[in-house]
Amino acid sequence: MIADYFFLIWVLGISVPLYWLIPAGLQAVRFGFLSLISICILWTLSPVIMLSIVFFALVLLGFTLAQRAELSPKHLRLLSWFIFSPLVLIEFIPAAWLVSGMLGQSAAQAPLLIGFTYLGISYTAIRCFIMVREHFEGKGPTPVEALTAFVFFGHFVAGPISGAQPWQNVSRSLSGRDVIIAICRIFWGGALFFVIQDYILNNNLIGRLGIPEGHVAAEWLGVYQGFLGLFVNFAGYTEVAIGAALLYGVRLPENFNWPLRATSIQEFWQRWHLSLGKFINTYLFRAVVREVGKPSLAIFLAFTVVGLWHSLSIPYLIWGLGHGAALAVNMMIRKRYPIQKRSALVNRGMMGFGWFFTMTYVSLLSAFANEPTLAAAFDLLKGLI
Amino acid sequence: MLKLPLNYFSRGKSWIDENVSRNDQVSIAFGILGFVLVYTHFPFEWSLPDYALY
Numbered sequence: 001m002i003a004d005y006f007f008l009i010w011v012l013g014i015s016v017p018l019y020w021l022i023p024a025g026l027q028a029v030r031f032g033f034l035s036l037i038s039i040c041i042l043w044t045l046s047p048v049i050m051l052s053i054v055f056f057a058l059v060l061l062g063f064t065l066a067q068r069a070e071l072s073p074k075h076l077r078l079l080s081w082f083i084f085s086p087l088v089l090i091e092f093i094p095a096a097w098l099v100s101g102m103l104g105q106s107a108a109q110a111p112l113l114i115g116f117t118y119l120g121i122s123y124t125a126i127r128c129f130i131m132v133r134e135h136f137e138g139k140g141p142t143p144v145e146a147l148t149a150f151v152f153f154g155h156f157v158a159g160p161i162s163g164a165q166p167w168q169n170v171s172r173s174l175s176g177r178d179v180i181i182a183i184c185r186i187f188w189g190g191a192l193f194f195v196i197q198d199y200i201l202n203n204n205l206i207g208r209l210g211i212p213e214g215h216v217a218a219e220w221l222g223v224y225q226g227f228l229g230l231f232v233n234f235a236g237y238t239e240v241a242i243g244a245a246l247l248y249g250v251r252l253p254e255n256f257n258w259p260l261r262a263t264s265i266q267e268f269w270q271r272w273h274l275s276l277g278k279f280i281n282t283y284l285f286r287a288v289v290r291e292v293g294k295p296s297l298a299i300f301l302a303f304t305v306v307g308l309w310h311s312l313s314i315p316y317l318i319w320g321l322g323h324g325a326a327l328a329v330n331m332m333i334r335k336r337y338p339i340q341k342r343s344a345l346v347n348r349g350m351m352g353f354g355w356f357f358t359m360t361y362v363s364l365l366s367a368f369a370n371e372p373t374l375a376a377a378f379d380l381l382k383g384l385i
Numbered sequence: 386m387l388k389l390p391l392n393y394f395s396r397g398k399s400w401i402d403e404n405v406s407r408n409d410q411v412s413i414a415f416g417i418l419g420f421v422l423v424y425t426h427f428p429f430e431w432s433l434p435d436y437a438l439y
Contacts, residue, residue: 004424177409180413180416181409181412181413181416183416184412184413184415184416184417184419185412185416187416187417187419187420188412188415188418188419189419190418190419190423191418191419191420191422192419192422194423194426195422195423195426196422306410362439
């Protein structure tokens with residue numbers, strides 16, 4: 001999605017009819033048109049984003065050429081992990097010199113590359129990685145498919161994450177069903193992102209309950225409120241991205257399956273951020289299981305890496321360790337104590353407890369990781385006791 | 386025999402159930418709710434923070 005909802009509606013309203021006016025046989029031209037619009041939008045959002053896209057496109061090209069040169073597949077697979085190495089640099093490089101050089105803006109106005117820009121670049125790194133791996137499997141995209149997958153304005157900042165597959169299976173015509181569903185999802189996404197999120201986060205809901213500021217109960221409710229706000233924000237963004245892509249005939253993967261209904265941490269990750277979960281399962285978890293042979297250790301290591309992918313910070317490292325440890329324990333418990341037949345009442349009680357524990361745990365980790373500094377994160381924990 | 390949406394709660398499948406998948410029904414219901422919320426709250430007092438523009 002882009003910065004302004006009204007602007008997004010205008011862009012879709014003008015570009016979608018023009019896109020479908022291009023003959024179906026000229027799919028590459030359709031994608032070229034969509035890429036051009038996306039590049040214009042991303043350039044206005046952040047010139048640094050465009051630089052990163054050029055970089056990742058060159059990386060993809062480099063791996064394609066290396067594969068044609070018949071370099072060892074094992075070495076190439078190992079080398080593909082270095083696609084993520086720029087993220088280490090990007091997080092610490094002030095954008096000031098880039099911005100002042102490109103736009104003539106004051107360096108003092110340009111902070112570190114944080115927020116949307118960093119998120120967008122980190123998602124692009126994953127897309128680049130998946131497309132490189134697809135190339136190794138002989139399912140790589142054409143240059144124009146890869147470009148469109150990189151720059152599509154709908155999913156750039158926060159996904160859903162996918163390689164080139166949705167762009168390779170694009171519809172050649174637009175059905176009435178797709179138009180209705182796309183419009184519905186864009187409206188629901190807008191409502192989540194702009195209306196419901198605002199209501200949850202900015203209405204002093206805790207104060208209205210009569211709980212004084214600084215009270216332990218207020219702190220705990222604030223943790224749940226923050227997680228709910230994050231979910232609504234993320235889900236809203238994803239709904240708009242999926243709806244916008246559908247208007248161009250592209251079916252992006254789903255990202256959520258009612259995650260707030262999860263009754264265990266394992267189930268939570270089967271419902272939350274599904275496209276990232278697929279990436280973790282395919283390229284991290286299975287790879288480590290093949291090497292180490294221990295699923296619980298593999299899941300722990302995979303989530304530690306994912307924590308650092310979110311942000312190279314101690315709070316996010318603890319977020320990754322926390323999720324990894326909980327999943328590993330969950331996996332071991334399931335293996336040692338398989339599900340047994342119990343009475344309906346006991347089952348419901350256990351599910352209720354599981355739901356409460358899961359929501360509390362993920363909310364707490366999320367609140368901890370999103371504090372700006374480690375000291376602030378520990379202050380948050382102190383406030384909860 | 387064609388069953389109209391009014392028969393939704395009656396036994397058997399309604400016209401909607403036979404012609405629209407359950408996922409699409411959910412999307413359309415949330416879409417209508419979303420339209421009402423967006424329409425009643427537009428324009429939003431919200432914009433991206435400045436840092437997002439870098």
